[in-house]
Amino acid sequence: MANGTAEHDRTQGAAPSVEEFAATARQWLAAHAPQAPRDYGAILPPELADEGRRWQRRLFEAGFAGVAWPSEYGGRGLSPEHASAWITECALAQVPPFLNMVGCVLTGSALLAFGTAEQKQAHLRPIITGERIWCQLFSEPDAGSDLASLSCSAVRDGDHYVVNGQKVWCSNGRVADWGILMARTDPGARHKGISFFLLDMRSEGVQTRPLRQMNGEAEFDEVFLTEVRIPVANLLGPENEGWNVGMSALTNERGYIGASGISLKRRLDAMLSPGASLDPLQRQELVALWARGTALWAMGRRQGPTASVLGSLAKLGTTELMYDHAVFVAELEGPASMLDSPAATALLSAPGARIAGGTSQIQRNIIAERILGLPKEPRGGVP
Numbered sequence: 001m002a003n004g005t006a007e008h009d010r011t012q013g014a015a016p017s018v019e020e021f022a023a024t025a026r027q028w029l030a031a032h033a034p035q036a037p038r039d040y041g042a043i044l045p046p047e048l049a050d051e052g053r054r055w056q057r058r059l060f061e062a063g064f065a066g067v068a069w070p071s072e073y074g075g076r077g078l079s080p081e082h083a084s085a086w087i088t089e090c091a092l093a094q095v096p097p098f099l100n101m102v103g104c105v106l107t108g109s110a111l112l113a114f115g116t117a118e119q120k121q122a123h124l125r126p127i128i129t130g131e132r133i134w135c136q137l138f139s140e141p142d143a144g145s146d147l148a149s150l151s152c153s154a155v156r157d158g159d160h161y162v163v164n165g166q167k168v169w170c171s172n173g174r175v176a177d178w179g180i181l182m183a184r185t186d187p188g189a190r191h192k193g194i195s196f197f198l199l200d201m202r203s204e205g206v207q208t209r210p211l212r213q214m215n216g217e218a219e220f221d222e223v224f225l226t227e228v229r230i231p232v233a234n235l236l237g238p239e240n241e242g243w244n245v246g247m248s249a250l251t252n253e254r255g256y257i258g259a260s261g262i263s264l265k266r267r268l269d270a271m272l273s274p275g276a277s278l279d280p281l282q283r284q285e286l287v288a289l290w291a292r293g294t295a296l297w298a299m300g301r302r303q304g305p306t307a308s309v310l311g312s313l314a315k316l317g318t319t320e321l322m323y324d325h326a327v328f329v330a331e332l333e334g335p336a337s338m339l340d341s342p343a344a345t346a347l348l349s350a351p352g353a354r355i356a357g358g359t360s361q362i363q364r365n366i367i368a369e370r371i372l373g374l375p376k377e378p379r380g381g382v383p
């Protein structure tokens, strides 16, 4: 047992089947869900950082953290299907499946795919024990959808890189211990001039400033990097090949399709609650939204639990539906929805979901090019 805790014994017995594992998870969640933070989704709200860490520690001790990660790094060493079953059971129980997506999914998958033995040893276990919160430092004021145009620079100086630049929209940056950073190591190239770093957020020269959103919350930060020295040992993957590392991390969404289907179904059921008090035109509008959602839900079920380019259809469909529904509910409430009400919060929060993780316009581009086979957008510049 690590650190004298009641850590789950990862070494004994044959691997359970996915069904057995799911049943054990269901049972455990039935007993422990009341200790979980509210189901905040993929992005950890800064004010829930401590509660989230405690929850992650509990999951680790019970054997539900790093389900598909190798046991030498504290994981359970089970299959991606087991990990997917865990996420699905958490969606049914309405609890977060892990502390945050950036650490437990993006950073973890990048380390497992590209990390050196030392990097894996140093970072994987503290992610699933909840000791370290990670944030994502990709977007910049002039590089969001077109991430390859990022300009934050990392210049080699002996056994360090010296980093200067500004990042933005960094979710939970101010509570993060470490960050995954994409920075430019070759100013003469685009995609091929970017490297991927593991950054200790307590390094000298790292400054985070909260950004206030229109819903009143401040879940993300601007991050200023001034003469920050990153040891060469914290370069993940080869120099100038960080684009591949970043893209591989971003597309590692396996297992989330089933879970998002469950929350979509829950939202669809909730949507019908004001049905009795509506006039005929409002009922038609509501049913049109519900039918759209039900078609999306059916598409997700046909797709199964693995990620594919259809994920763009699901992301676009769900976030646009939630936005239209938030507008519909606000219109029903009339002027009262402009005050401090759940309808106002939903209305002011919904646009963010259409932007995070690739905007609706970018999802439409992906659907056009990769599903419909339409000609690619014209792109200029160096490779």
Ligand SMILES: Cc1cc2nc3c(=O)[nH]c(=O)nc-3n(C[C@H](O)[C@H](O)[C@H](O)COP(=O)(O)OP(=O)(O)OC[C@H]3O[C@@H](n4cnc5c(N)ncnc54)[C@H](O)[C@@H]3O)c2cc1C
Pocket (backbone or CB within 6 Å): 135, 136, 137, 138, 139, 140, 141, 142, 143, 144, 145, 146, 168, 169, 170, 171, 172, 220, 352, 353, 355, 356, 357, 358, 359, 360, 361, 362, 365, 377
């Ligand atoms: C809630 C939330 C959390 C986030 N968390 C993080 C995080 O933790 N770390 C991080 O690095 N980033 C994060 N982001 C940033 C997010 O990835 C970017 O906001 C997103 O990629 C869009 O980039 P941008 O804001 O620079 O907009 P831009 O790329 O400047 O886009 C502006 C507008 O132009 C449109 N547009 C751009 N290019 C095209 C095109 N080729 N065709 C058609 N239309 C186009 C866009 O759709 C958009 O409407 C977060 C964003 C949100 C909303």
